Amino acid sequence: MPRRASGKTAQLPHDDGRPVITVYAAGAVCWRIKKEKFQVLLIHRPRYGDWSWPKGKIDPGETLPETAVREVREEVGMEIRLGIPLPTIHYPVNSGLKEVRYWAAQVVKAKPQADGKEVDSLLWCSPEEAAELLSNPTDREPLRALEEARQNAALQTWPLLVVRHAKAKPRSSWTRAEGDRPLAATGLRQALAVKELLLAWRPRRVVTSPWLRCVATMSPYIKSTGAKVKVVDALTEANHKRQPKKTAAVVDSLFDKHSPVALCTHRPALPTVLARLGRHMSEELRAALPTADPYLSPGEIIICQVNALDNATIVSVEQYRPYDD
Incomplete structure (x- = not known):
């Protein structure tokens, strides 16, 4: 079920x-x-x-x-x-x-x-x-x-996780390139909490936007586990705005290797990411996905369990926010 x-x-x-x-x-x-x-x-x-x-x-x-x-x-x-x-x-x-x-x-x-x-x-x-x-x-x-x-042949699964990057410094106080906007002090603490939470599912691969706030969110987990990392331009805010279909294609590619994986991206890209994941799940689960902006809080994670027998069907969805001090 x-x-x-x-x-x-x-x-x-x-x-x-x-x-x-x-x-x-x-x-x-x-x-x-x-x-x-x-x-x-x-x-x-x-x-x-x-x-x-x-x-x-x-x-x-x-x-x-x-x-x-x-x-x-x-x-x-x-x-x-x-x-x-x-x-x-x-x-x-x-x-x-x-x-x-x-x-x-x-x-x-x-x-x-x-x-x-x-x-x-x-x-x-x-x-x-x-x-x-x-x-x-x-x-x-x-x-x-x-x-x-x-x-029901739905017990053997592998996890696919979606992470919204941790809290970044305000746009209003940042005058340099948007891709270089770093995490705030709260975000740095959240990144450590994200690491601890991700260890419950231990994704072997991390697919992330190359913008600093996404990379910094995933870095503590990557350094702790040695997970393989792939940076993808289609996951940035700017590229998603220009070509959302390429962002959706990145989500589709997560199913290709049939192994635990985490994707880290930005709030504006989340509707596209979630809609694409929704194609792989039942109407019941699809209805449980967040639909209102901001979709996820900074550092919050959605965990989808993918049926390992067909590697295309999501059989469960969870949503967790790391401990925030």
């Missing part, structure tokens, strides 16, 4: 007596295919004596995708790339209501290992066995969605 998730996590008190979300957490349902058998990874937590998915509470300064990746790393020692979003679950805790957001995560080579503190045992098992072992009934909801995606 196509899915959309939002990056917003703020929760206001309810006036109707409903519980208020007081705890936010995130995790992943890790899966693999071994000897032609589909398996998922369960963890056993000695503190609670239960079987669950790797997950944990959000830390200050994190987004929920970052939390999910960090918790899997800390609890079972694996670096993961997030796949399709799975259902968010809720259950009561002493302080109110806990919300846990989940993603699918395919495991290819990494061998998990319990940290010996929060997790004392691991188990790869079939979805049927997992459904029997899971201690919290709500944990079966992401498992059911994972199975549904597998049956």
Whole structure:
């Protein structure tokens, strides 16, 4: 089933007596295919004596995708790339209501290992066995969605990300070439936050406008990961205004190599970029794309998961804004 998730996590008190979300957490349902058998990874937590998915509470300064990746790393020692979003679950805790957001995560080579503190045992098992072992009934909801995606051939995916560059110095105070307008101090901090958020999907390629504010936004991630970089003139504001069809062609080319990729461009080019992506998704997902100016805030990211079996169909859309101090 196509899915959309939002990056917003703020929760206001309810006036109707409903519980208020007081705890936010995130995790992943890790899966693999071994000897032609589909398996998922369960963890056993000695503190609670239960079987669950790797997950944990959000830390200050994190987004929920970052939390999910960090918790899997800390609890079972694996670096993961997030796949399709799975259902968010809720259950009561002493302080109110806990919300846990989940993603699918395919495991290819990494061998998990319990940290010996929060997790004392691991188990790869079939979805049927997992459904029997899971201690919290709500944990079966992401498992059911994972199975549904597998049956619909929509579980194996690769991420295509669209990034609006971080906050630049005002046009009104810049007298030199527009392409040389740099990031503001806030934008430099946002670029570091963009790096941390992008690590949840680890794009191997970066396609960016050559203008300084786009390159500077992506530089911390590129330096951290060694991702391959391609600068494309068609992604600049000026070239998009003259020839938007060339900008659209750049978006089409992102599907050619069938591998994780991030595109960084400017606000005026976003309507063209989003419209082109919309051609690759269902009407339901297309309706969830932003349609009003400014489309994305500085540094904000849209994450599309592309079906790896046809490399042309987008099966989920998410939108996240990096932590902004």
